[in-house]
Amino acid sequence: MARIVALCVALLLVLPACAANEVAPLLTTKQRFSMPAYTTVGGRTIESLQVGWESYGKLNQARDNVILITHYFSANSHAAGKYHPDDATSGYWDAIIGPGKAIDTNQYFVISVDSLANLNANDPSVITTGPSSINPDTGKPYGLDFPVVTIKDFVNVQKAVLESLGISKLHAVIGPSMGSMQALEWAASYPDWVPRMISVIGSGDSDAWTTAALEQWAIPIRLDKHWQDGDYYNSQPPVDGLAASLMLITQQALHPLYFNQQGETLNYHPLETGPLSSIRESHSIVNWLTQRARTRAQKMDANHLLYLVRACQLFLAGHGDSLQQSMRSVKAKTLFLPAENDLLLMPYMAQKAHDALLKQGKNSRYEELEGNLGHFDGVVNMQQKAELIRSFLQH
């Protein structure tokens, strides 16, 4: 600890900010929420539903200082802080959630919930219900018998978690990417709960382009001979297919500007000796991407990825006939923060939802995130909008 303080003091001489909370990290624990039964939007019942959740800051007596963070595709409810002071990393939005930060945990009770069919089903810090869960009717994992779930189902489960804590209204809901879908779903489906909504690298619906792009993520899993129509829980899981899916997701969530920087660190050259001499060898950048995907795949479940893809494909906030019609019910003031270089959910997606809200006479604002990372700028490069978010939450 003394060394950390000394380092902080030293850094203060050269850096503008070395926040006190770096010394005493925000700590959190994963909690478990259970429901005896939940009926999906599609009309199927999931028995013994369980999801994890975590929170930062304190719920006030009026229970009206709640900010819900909805997580992205490959994340879970670990949005900020650490489980243990010696954890190597913090939650993904730690830059903007914490004491004195943009989403100030001295002021707000910040809460996040693990999604249904969470991708990291095999991560011990994730609690989820999905195709890898035991089907109480059979005593075996659901596999593809698990019902299709939608973004609205994620929202409904979050609502049940909040209600179990005596909460009946949010101060705000904020999320990136798949989390932005949940945030806008909240604002459209439960307008009396949501006075403020921030959509980061988001969209209001999945258009034909997005639904097809999402399908590309599912295809490699179904091609893997170990997938076996989703029934692989007593045999070898489809690791190659899952890793292939993650390679595609990773590349689409980034941008050439970042990828080519990575290429430089690998001394990438088009005419590398290995791939020139053998069709079975790969370029350095391919090996880097493959290795990264295989490492990440270890905690993930392939069927869960298929169900998350489907949830995102089925996304139209508010489940109306059209985005325009769906936006009528929104009461929240809204803020859209797409990333200028996003190739996955391009800024036109957020612009379309923002425009639909304006057309309905709603209070909406649109600003683009800068950065070289593409979609991923909405996860790791949020500090640039800290003051905007802080101000948006205060009014």
Added chain:
Amino acid sequence: MARIVALCVALLLVLPACAANEVAPLLTTKQRFSMPAYTTVGGRTIESLQVGWESYGKLNQARDNVILITHYFSANSHAAGKYHPDDATSGYWDAIIGPGKAIDTNQYFVISVDSLANLNANDPSVITTGPSSINPDTGKPYGLDFPVVTIKDFVNVQKAVLESLGISKLHAVIGPSMGSMQALEWAASYPDWVPRMISVIGSGDSDAWTTAALEQWAIPIRLDKHWQDGDYYNSQPPVDGLAASLMLITQQALHPLYFNQQGETLNYHPLETGPLSSIRESHSIVNWLTQRARTRAQKMDANHLLYLVRACQLFLAGHGDSLQQSMRSVKAKTLFLPAENDLLLMPYMAQKAHDALLKQGKNSRYEELEGNLGHFDGVVNMQQKAELIRSFLQH
């Protein structure tokens, strides 16, 4: 015929141009070129190499009116015209190649050559040598024993075809996408042959981003259980993997603007009943993309796709240490025509090659194609640059 003429006369009243060549289509035939042996850039020998080629217009006595068209990834040497007057479609660049067109076959002898490892190996109008060809040493298809080939190998084979016709210099070389790679390879590797080069939707090298993106096309094939390490010629071919690869290629070669138009014609809606009720069903836009890919896959060979991917990954025009260094040898005046909405080879790729040439004091020009199709605008939307191309070729 009389009805066609009458229709043409009628159309002349409302359209600015109804060219006489619509009445008498440009006709061509596929020809065969054979080489007893060819040694690849990687140092391997291919015996009994055969490729197809076709031409439009007449070679003049001086043999100095030759324009070489280098084709894109999923195409072949059928760049223009028809094989029979009643063919349903013409070659892919028929809008700009023909009598009186931008690449005027009344003036130029236009020629194109099927690539090595051509993707449409099972199309009877394609002649190629690749992994599906019989290895003379074994009497069986090469499979993965076929040597890795590069864009420069494609160029070297084209050079052999031209030399067999007594040609020793080009008037110009022009190609889209993978064809642009060959065009710039020509200009960098054989500068005395090439006074003019046009790169359409092109690049000067494959950067880390592009090499990784190309790898994503290969992965589904290798995942297909029928692929069997490339040894499938006596069994069921990896159709599912090949179709998955084509789905990805198709989407990347297009743009949301076009895709969402397609979605409208299908009455696409995110909350379609089928995919909401069953994880095994798909959205209309996915079914459209799948069907299109399966149809195209019928004439294609999966291993050939892997070899074309590798050829593109290994691309650095001129095979120098860097693009900058490679561009020194170029003597051609060059024209780059990337597509403004290209998401596959984004305009920065062409810009980089153009800038490298300018930096070396070369004569280079850069203009962007407009359109909603993305990469594919460089194939089907070329008419907009017809006058620029005509003028570029005349000077």
